[in-house]
Amino acid sequence: MNDDPILRVCTKIIVGPIVLFGLYVQFHGDYGPGGGFQAGVIVAAGFILHSLIFGLKEGRKLVSERINLIIMVLGVLLYGGVGLISLYYNSEYLDYSILAHDTKHGQHIGILLIEFGVGLTVAGVMLILFHLFSSWKGDSK
Amino acid sequence: MIDFSVFQNSLPALQVVVPLLLAPVAVLVTIPFLSWLIALFGSIFCLYSSVSLFLLVSEFGKINYYMGGWLPPYGIEYIIDDASAFMIVLISLMGVFATTYAYQSLKNEINKKSQSKVYGMWLLALGGLLGLVTTGDAFNLFVFLEISSLSSVTLVALGSKNDKRALTAAFNYLLIGAVGATFYVIGVGLLYSITGTLNIADLTLKLSELTNNNSMKAGISFIIIGLMVKAAIFPLHIWLPAAYTFAPSAVAVLLTATATKAALYVLSRILFTLLFNADEFTVIILQWILLPASIVAIVFGTIRAIFEKDIKKLLAFSSLSQIGYITIGLTLGTASGIMASFIHIANHSMMKAALFMGVGAISIKFNQSIKLDNLKGLYQIMPITSISLTIVILSLLGIPLTIGFVSKVYLLKAVFNHGNWPILFIIVVTSFLALGYAWKMIENIWMKQPDNMNLLVKEDPKIYFPLFVLAIFNILFGIFAYPIVNSAFKASNAIFWKVI
Amino acid sequence: MIHGILGIWNYWIVIILMMTGLFIVISRHNLVKKMVGLTIFQTSVFLFYISLGKVQGGTAPILTGYKNTLYSNPLPHVLILTAIVVGVATTALGLALILRIKNEYGTIEENEIASLNTEENSK
Numbered sequence: 001m002n003d004d005p006i007l008r009v010c011t012k013i014i015v016g017p018i019v020l021f022g023l024y025v026q027f028h029g030d031y032g033p034g035g036g037f038q039a040g041v042i043v044a045a046g047f048i049l050h051s052l053i054f055g056l057k058e059g060r061k062l063v064s065e066r067i068n069l070i071i072m073v074l075g076v077l078l079y080g081g082v083g084l085i086s087l088y089y090n091s092e093y094l095d096y097s098i099l100a101h102d103t104k105h106g107q108h109i110g111i112l113l114i115e116f117g118v119g120l121t122v123a124g125v126m127l128i129l130f131h132l133f134s135s136w137k138g139d140s141k
Numbered sequence: 142m143i144d145f146s147v148f149q150n151s152l153p154a155l156q157v158v159v160p161l162l163l164a165p166v167a168v169l170v171t172i173p174f175l176s177w178l179i180a181l182f183g184s185i186f187c188l189y190s191s192v193s194l195f196l197l198v199s200e201f202g203k204i205n206y207y208m209g210g211w212l213p214p215y216g217i218e219y220i221i222d223d224a225s226a227f228m229i230v231l232i233s234l235m236g237v238f239a240t241t242y243a244y245q246s247l248k249n250e251i252n253k254k255s256q257s258k259v260y261g262m263w264l265l266a267l268g269g270l271l272g273l274v275t276t277g278d279a280f281n282l283f284v285f286l287e288i289s290s291l292s293s294v295t296l297v298a299l300g301s302k303n304d305k306r307a308l309t310a311a312f313n314y315l316l317i318g319a320v321g322a323t324f325y326v327i328g329v330g331l332l333y334s335i336t337g338t339l340n341i342a343d344l345t346l347k348l349s350e351l352t353n354n355n356s357m358k359a360g361i362s363f364i365i366i367g368l369m370v371k372a373a374i375f376p377l378h379i380w381l382p383a384a385y386t387f388a389p390s391a392v393a394v395l396l397t398a399t400a401t402k403a404a405l406y407v408l409s410r411i412l413f414t415l416l417f418n419a420d421e422f423t424v425i426i427l428q429w430i431l432l433p434a435s436i437v438a439i440v441f442g443t444i445r446a447i448f449e450k451d452i453k454k455l456l457a458f459s460s461l462s463q464i465g466y467i468t469i470g471l472t473l474g475t476a477s478g479i480m481a482s483f484i485h486i487a488n489h490s491m492m493k494a495a496l497f498m499g500v501g502a503i504s505i506k507f508n509q510s511i512k513l514d515n516l517k518g519l520y521q522i523m524p525i526t527s528i529s530l531t532i533v534i535l536s537l538l539g540i541p542l543t544i545g546f547v548s549k550v551y552l553l554k555a556v557f558n559h560g561n562w563p564i565l566f567i568i569v570v571t572s573f574l575a576l577g578y579a580w581k582m583i584e585n586i587w588m589k590q591p592d593n594m595n596l597l598v599k600e601d602p603k604i605y606f607p608l609f610v611l612a613i614f615n616i617l618f619g620i621f622a623y624p625i626v627n628s629a630f631k632a633s634n635a636i637f638w639k640v641i
Numbered sequence: 642m643i644h645g646i647l648g649i650w651n652y653w654i655v656i657i658l659m660m661t662g663l664f665i666v667i668s669r670h671n672l673v674k675k676m677v678g679l680t681i682f683q684t685s686v687f688l689f690y691i692s693l694g695k696v697q698g699g700t701a702p703i704l705t706g707y708k709n710t711l712y713s714n715p716l717p718h719v720l721i722l723t724a725i726v727v728g729v730a731t732t733a734l735g736l737a738l739i740l741r742i743k744n745e746y747g748t749i750e751e752n753e754i755a756s757l758n759t760e761e762n763s764k
Contacts, residue, residue: 032703037726073165080162083154083209090147093154094209129733136740280720287727291734298738305745306758312672312738319679319731320666326686326724327659334693339716 011053018046026119036115040122048130056135068128075121082113153206153219156190160268168261177244180260184236191229198226214343220277224632228274228406235398235490236267242498242607243391249505250389251299265292270403279329279339290318293396297388310383317380321370328363331356349418364411371404374468375438378461385457390501397460398490409471413636432472438465439571447577452500452511455578463489470552473559476637481551483629488544492537495611499530502604516585523600527586529612534579536615539572543619651692658685670751676735683728690717
């Protein structure tokens, strides 16, 4: 596929806006449909489009396997860690009210952070699934 | 700086969160030994927290932990009472045993690339099971059910290095498990549609007025079928023999001791706590569904095990019949029946885990399935393993002074009090039939001469040490049965509200 | 009577999809088709939950600025988001296992795999 100039040019133009749209969906989850999972899938779709057109090796140069794993782990730890902060402030686990001066802002900040964690994890997982399935050469021993 | 009492107060949450958060760290670390250390740390922390929660509950009564500070029925709460404290101590204790056994055993049985990532799955399975038994919200239960199921599927599939049938076993487990969990979700949806709440305690209150509602009956039936799949109750046990046979030995140890038992605990919660006011309906479920299923499971499991040459498959079918004993205790519908079931849940975990550990110790050098013939003359080559295996086999038979005897006594007493003579007869007869496969194992270990191949196997202290300690536990709790019996008694009181 | 039967047409669709999914899981030999059947079965459950949450005259459960808006019940939507993610994980795991099975056995038809397994059993 990587010798068709129309596809290559269009992909180069559109991958950036796809990731931007993913970030928009991520942070506007309070005001419209959206949130972490959907945003993660959209961002991953952008990277997968790039890998589809330019080849798997180019895709892996963009996001190496180690970085991919680290992104996934960071997302999960962010999600769980924000809940742990509230333990430090003598409240229950996952109580976001204490993160700011009053309940409403605290919950807002908490939800933003954990949705970002979810988005990171989902984007990492979708990308790694795509690369694992498409680079499967049939040797596992 | 960090208040220790805060730590104490949030143990119900930490006990689930710590293994779940340590799991991705164990995946990230590339050295297998470090990942194993992280898994060991996670399981020891869970043991510490479950024992402290158990002691707290026996002193102060039920603990309700509200996640995120949201009060029920809007929020998710975690309930630690006598019954769930019993289960979390059991699961974390067997988790520690399985994790200490796992390092050497997994090093030999799975391929090199997976050796550090397996501990991530291990921690996820452990954390998921601990959350399954403590949560007080019906949908949260589904989430933990799926977390523990999907990680168990991955763990079973790792046995493909030795035998490619592990892959089909894992795939069947995945398919049947996913269908079962979806049935559970349908049931919860039906119950939500008539009560408007997902909190289990609130559901109990609201369902107690709706006892003749058809949606309630349909919902409960879907939930029970879903849980029967996970607990491997006949006829939905199809995934169990293949999964336990072809999984790596350490994985079989973990799964047999914890996964089915947690589902059986949830089943008893649904049958007795949730439905405490629906007498006729519960009696129908117990008498027409669980009772025939348990009897067939006991008879079929024992007879099939007698004719089986492959030891892991033999142990899997024996597990089927033991799960039948546990559910027979539940079908009696009395507090002493539930107490006998809980005693057998604890004892069977300890017995089967030790048996699978023993089989794993032998299969380290053979890269094929262990047949009965491979046990010939084991006492000369691996003496400590043989002694421990024999103690546990005797315990499985129900010889006095072992935990198997304690659970048989309480089960027979409960059936006797209920006056159900056919069940009594079946239990006694199948206990004697179990001699059919147990005697073959003991005879091969002690009374035959080893073939040439067997002389290649040597004993490994890292492997036989957890096995030996479990065998000692088998005898110790058989003689000093009070801790297990007393906690099971309190657990049955917590589940069965009517007995006061 | 007709209104009672045709009025709940969404639940009829749920039942049809559920039974179709289960039938595909049970009756098809190809492993990928079984996974597809499982996905159809899970999708029918999602439709069931969302139908439960609809309030007559209610709009989507996102806060608008106006007072006195009637919202549908947001709880089933949240439950289904979770269940969708669980379904995605199950499908991913199942497809990964199918890849490995194809690699080891050379086929993904269940009857051929079963006959290869019985050969292995008798060895």
